[in-house]
Amino acid sequence: MEIISQLFSALPGSVSQGLIWGIMAIGVYITYRILDVSDLTVDGSFATGGAVAVMLILNGSDLWLAMLLAFLAGMLTGAITGGLHIFMGIPPILAGILTQLSLYSINLKIMDKANQSVNVNQTDLLISLRWVKEFALHNPLITVGIILVLLIAVLYWFFGTEMGCSIRATGANVQMSRAQGINTNFNKVLGIMISNGLVAFSGAFLAQYQGFADVKMGQGAIVIGLAAVIIGEALFGKIFKNFALRLLSVVLGSVIYYIVIQAVITMGLDANMLKLLSAVIVAVFLAIPYWKKQYAQRHMFRKGKGGAENA
Amino acid sequence: MLEIKNVRKTFNPGTINEKKALNGIDLRLEEGDFVTVIGGNGAGKSTMLNMIAGVYPVDCGSICIDGEDITHLSEYKRAKYLGRVFQDPMTGTAADMQIEENLALAARRGKRRTLRKGITAKERKEYRELLKLLDLGLEDRMTAKVGLLSGGQRQALTLLMATLKKPRLLLLDEHTAALDPKTAKKVLDITEEIVEKNQLITLMITHNMMDAIRVGNRLIMMHEGQIVVDVRGEEKKKLTIEQLLQMFEASSGSHFASDKAILSK
Ligand SMILES: Nc1ncnc2c1ncn2[C@@H]1O[C@H](COP(=O)(O)OP(=O)(O)OP(=O)(O)O)[C@@H](O)[C@H]1O
Ligand SMILES: [Mg+2]
Secondary structure, eight states, X not given: OHHHHHHHHHHHXXXXXXXXXXXXXXXXXXXXXXXXXXXXXXXXXXXXXXHHHHHHHHTTOOHXXXXXXXXXXXXXXXXXXXXXXXHHOOOHHHHHHHHHHHHHHHHHHHHSSSEEEOOTTTSOOSOOGGGTTSOSTTSHHHXXXXXXXXXXXXXXXXXXXXXXXXXXXXXXXXXXXXXXXXXXXXXXXXXXXXXXXXXXXXXXXXXXXXXXXXTTTTTTHHHHHHHHHHHHHHHHTTTOOSHHHHXXXXXXXXXXXXXXXXXXXXXXXXXXXXXXXXXXXXXXXXXXXXXXXXXXXXXXXXXXXXXXXXX | OEEEEEEEEEESTTSTTOEXXXXXXXXXXXXXXXXXXXXXXXXSHHHHHHHHHTSSOOSEEEEEETTEEOTTSOHHHHGGGEEEEOSSTTTTSOTTSBHHHHHHHHHTTTSOOOSSBSSOHHHHHHHHHHHHHHTSSGGGOTTSBGGGSXXXXXXXXXXXXXXXXXXXXXXXXXXXXTSOHHHHHHHHHHHHHHHHHHTOEEEEEOSOHHHHHHSSSEEEEEETTEEEEEEEHHHHHTOOHHHHHXXXXXXXXXXXXXXXXXXXX
């Protein structure tokens, strides 16, 4: 009973975190599912978003301007990864790792030290974990919820435009796209930029939510993003066919991920084991389609043999 | 009009895998030319089409379409002049996208892709009419994912996509080879219909000698990266497979090395 009531009181916080990371997960969805590229920039660009936003806020910038600049900074990191891939021929995974590594230094430079805090008592913020149970606009559930609805609407529109369709085509079939006159290199860079813009935007929200930005705040972000994508698809893939609903399922995947994590912690799991647990869960879910295929093949093989015996 | 002058291509130069794929290709296609291309395995047929399409850069020579030099234009830029259908039905379409989305992508070949709608209601109507002409029942499945279609349906769709915006040149690389005989015939019929209707300059690689003789107004044969036979008009129509093989042996000094072609006569 104790545990359930603890869980219940932690719920608004878990859902808030899930929504904030959901923005990042949408970014991961764009590269991983739409562009068919595994982009590891995110661990760095997430922290870049947080760092840029916190430093601007500390210097008295308008809050939404800080969010916008965090988004643009994220796009810039994506442009670097895209550029390393397109102009220097480096495979996307490696290009992302290189950017991620260099961002560690850059984020330290932006913040001047490893950690910078923004105190809600001294500075005005868009959201804070302190307000999760308040019925007001600055409750993270409400602010981030509204932003997510707007974001999904804009992305739904964008991926239905000529340009957006050509990005989807690039991810679906590069050869066909080129044959249809699509600049696939440009599209890949653009897609990675949009993705990392969203990731940094999410980092900027998280920094305000937790009251600080940290160079390590993005560590393992890619795994959380993948977990959200995979959980969302596993649970809602059959019913959510529409593109906007698919994005929504990614966000729901992220929320569920955080509720589960919270539950596991409440039940007494050592918090240090969390990253291991996340990695194992993602690994298993990534393996499921492969196992399914193997199983189906073996099944077919047996059936084939059975047929021959009967003949 | 397509004009290819002295195009050469060597793959992996300077290594033990060095392969001279094109050995000085000269070819001029005029309005109304529908050229079938035959030749043994590795003769350089696909490479020639890939050079025209800009898949790889040429080592030397030039390629012009309507007088414009496209030799150094990137693949996606010269796509506005070209319609292409590939041997593998998977290559020409995006499996994860809907039939109508694939068509809408093709309708914008050569145009800048803006923030306007990716597909309009008016287009949907047009596509429905065009799909009806294929007579494959695709007009009722316009929002189905292309991955659900059969190989033949996908090739017919790719053909439609390649010619939706009238290209200056249609490039077909054994586009019926992966299909069963009945479907192959259907797709070839559709090809002839579309080429006839749009009066397209066409290069069609085939392994089927009968088709090569029957279809089109001109036939070229390739061997070791060169064009060794080029017949057209009346002379082409009267060709027999035996004559063709003789011509090949006379001009190349070797036997026609393609089991597939012999078998399919
Ligand atoms: N990308 C490539 N890299 C290396 N070698 C290649 C490449 N593409 C083609 N070749 C080689 O160039 C030669 C010509 O190949 P090409 O594909 O043009 O032949 P083809 O006439 O189309 O034959 P097929 O009838 O088998 O399709 C072959 O020896 C082939 O191995
Ligand atoms: Mg070939």
